[in-house]
Amino acid sequence: MSSTPPPLRVKEVDGTPSKKPIYEIVFPIDSLTVTGNSAEVSFTAPAPAEQNYTTDTVSNESGGQLLNGKAVRISGTNQVSYADNTSESNALVCGLMFETVADHGSGKIVTSGVVPTGHVSGFTSGDEVYLDTASGAVTATIPTTGVVVYIGKYNDGKLYLNIRREYSY
Numbered sequence: 001m002s003s004t005p006p007p008l009r010v011k012e013v014d015g016t017p018s019k020k021p022i023y024e025i026v027f028p029i030d031s032l033t034v035t036g037n038s039a040e041v042s043f044t045a046p047a048p049a050e051q052n053y054t055t056d057t058v059s060n061e062s063g064g065q066l067l068n069g070k071a072v073r074i075s076g077t078n079q080v081s082y083a084d085n086t087s088e089s090n091a092l093v094c095g096l097m098f099e100t101v102a103d104h105g106s107g108k109i110v111t112s113g114v115v116p117t118g119h120v121s122g123f124t125s126g127d128e129v130y131l132d133t134a135s136g137a138v139t140a141t142i143p144t145t146g147v148v149v150y151i152g153k154y155n156d157g158k159l160y161l162n163i164r165r166e167y168s169y
Helices: none
Strands: 010-014 021-027 032-034 040-044 052-060 071-076 079-082 093-097 106-116 128-131 147-155 159-168
Touching: 052 079, 093 147, 093 159
Parallel strands: none
Antiparallel strands: 010 021, 032 040, 052 106, 071 079, 071 093, 093 106, 106 159, 128 147, 147 159
């Protein structure tokens, strides 16, 4: 069982005006060597979580819930609703929902980059993903009617966004 090391913590121990401040730094260490009046400390800081996507906070005034992983379009000032490929205006995809958001609520959409595992499913690695005719739906089948909007490429559980309008029928 792996455990997460405690975070780095810094607090002032003694900050009286007549002295230089003394700080206590608390973090997990790999080794500590003390020789005479000196100490050598070695530690490995945990790597920061990699975030390869950009999000934006939006509000939902669509009249219903917006589900995680669904394609959305701008429908008002900082507002989104489901996108679909039935018309040019409905096909202006600005991103995919990053979380489920209730009507009159606010939440995040992914606007560029790599949509992490767990937000989009039902695809096989290598699938090209397109906007579908159903509200917010995306598909691995190139639509034969409406506006063709390329969403991105699915690989290893992630969707690599590259949203672009291809053409319309």
